[in-house]
Amino acid sequence: MRQLVAASAAFVPPLLAGCLLAGCAAPERRPAPDMGDMSNEDSSWANHGISGPDVPDHVKVYDGRELQGDVTLCLAPGQEVGYDSGANDRGSSHTWSVSC
Numbered sequence: 001m002r003q004l005v006a007a008s009a010a011f012v013p014p015l016l017a018g019c020l021l022a023g024c025a026a027p028e029r030r031p032a033p034d035m036g037d038m039s040n041e042d043s044s045w046a047n048h049g050i051s052g053p054d055v056p057d058h059v060k061v062y063d064g065r066e067l068q069g070d071v072t073l074c075l076a077p078g079q080e081v082g083y084d085s086g087a088n089d090r091g092s093s094h095t096w097s098v099s100c
């Protein structure tokens with residue numbers, strides 16, 4: 001029942017994407033620490049990343065930790081998804097990508 005908000009590559013280094021599923025509360029609202037682990041508790045998603053040429057601005061959400069398993073959802077720049085039955089409560093890691 002939590003929202004994954006990917007805001008900026010600076011806040012979500014790909015190699016830390018697993019734990020930063022936790023961090024997805026928008027950095028502009030609440031800067032990092034006490035976000036807990038939202039693995040398999042994701043129910044809405046938002047890509048607030050910054051776009052630009054050659055910028056990895058899509059967000060791929062993975063079922064497994066450390067970018068393993070199925071991609072449950074892929075968000076284009078600016079895309080927000082309020083609910084998706086196939087992805088609900090499945091996401092365990094995510095990363096930035098140049099495309100879906």
Ligand SMILES: [Ca+2]
Pocket residue numbers: 039040062063064065089090091092
């Ligand atoms: Ca999962």
